[in-house]
Amino acid sequence: MPLPPDLHVHTEWSWDAPHGSMERSCERAIEVGLPAIAFTEHADWALVHKGQHSVDLAGYFDSIERCRAKFKGLSILSGVELGEPHWYPAETAELLASGPLDQVLGSIHCIRINGEMVDASQFPERAAADFPGAVREYFRETLAMVESGQTFETLAHIDYPKRYWLDGAKPYREADYEGEIRAVLKAAAATGRVLEVNTTRGRVLSPDITVVRWWRELGGQAVQYGSDAHQPDKVAEGFKVATQMVESAGFKPARDPMALWRR
Numbered sequence: 148m149p150l151p152p153d154l155h156v157h158t159e160w161s162w163d164a165p166h167g168s169m170e171r172s173c174e175r176a177i178e179v180g181l182p183a184i185a186f187t188e189h190a191d192w193a194l195v196h197k198g199q200h201s202v203d204l205a206g207y208f209d210s211i212e213r214c215r216a217k218f219k220g221l222s223i224l225s226g227v228e229l230g231e232p233h234w235y236p237a238e239t240a241e242l243l244a245s246g247p248l249d250q251v252l253g254s255i256h257c258i259r260i261n262g263e264m265v266d267a268s269q270f271p272e273r274a275a276a277d278f279p280g281a282v283r284e285y286f287r288e289t290l291a292m293v294e295s296g297q298t299f300e301t302l303a304h305i306d307y308p309k310r311y312w313l314d315g316a317k318p319y320r321e322a323d324y325e326g327e328i329r330a331v332l333k334a335a336a337a338t339g340r341v342l343e344v345n346t347t348r349g350r351v352l353s354p355d356i357t358v359v360r361w362w363r364e365l366g367g368q369a370v371q372y373g374s375d376a377h378q379p380d381k382v383a384e385g386f387k388v389a390t391q392m393v394e395s396a397g398f399k400p401a402r403d404p405m406a407l408w409r410r
């Protein structure tokens with residue numbers, strides 16, 4: 148079975164991808180047989196405002212065009228990963244108006260703890276006193292984003308905090324957050340969103356089969372895949388195990404290799 152498109156890849160145009168390369172990611176995509184790749188660079192407005200990050204759309208689009216000219220057999224999609232777009236509606240609207248973006252991901256990375264923005268990677272340090280509480284708040288923030296009316300087609304890495312689990316805490320089990328996760332899935336299905344299965348770190352699927360089954364049960368129509376690669380050799384990593392998981396959760400491979408997997 149051919150691999151599906153990798154619709155979540157970062158390159159040198161993302162602030163946290165010093166080893167990223169759009170060109171070498173295209174080469175890698177062709178090498179592993181992907182039909183398409185989307186370059187979804189970070190738009191993290193909280194960091195832009197702090198001067199820790201910028202969005203250079205002109206440079207990014209130049210790079211996209213160079214790669215499209217060079218790699219004709221590969222479908223190269225433009226895109227963006229919006230971080231907490233509902234906190235920054237004006238900036239988000241301006242960005243989306245400035246160029247045609249094929250793939251728009253909505254992501255929560257941060258929650259507010261005592262008024263401060265804290266990324267889930269810092270939860271073990273900053274939220275150790277009530278780790279499950281921070282995780283619950285993460286899902287509530289995700290629900291707020293989905294319900295905010297912000298323009299994005301795809302909900303990325305729905306259970307992102309599990310990447311950064313606190314040592315010694317009760318291991319992550321979807322069932323412990325079932326109410327919160329189901330609320331997010333229900334809202335995403337009702338607004339016609341696509342659920343991303345994120346394969347960062349090879350075999351850690353975000354989400355895993357329990358959540359994909361809930362997604363189907365709650366009316367979710369489609370699933371897509373994203374490696375969240377921040378360097379070329381991670382493109383499409385973990386896709387074999389991810390596609391098997393999604394199929395056994397009741398979604399079918401599309402006949403058109405470019406299409407989403409549907410129920």
Ligand SMILES: [Zn+2]
Nearest residue numbers: 228254303304
């Ligand atoms: Zn992300």
Ligand SMILES: [Zn+2]
Nearest residue numbers: 155157228375
């Ligand atoms: Zn990402």
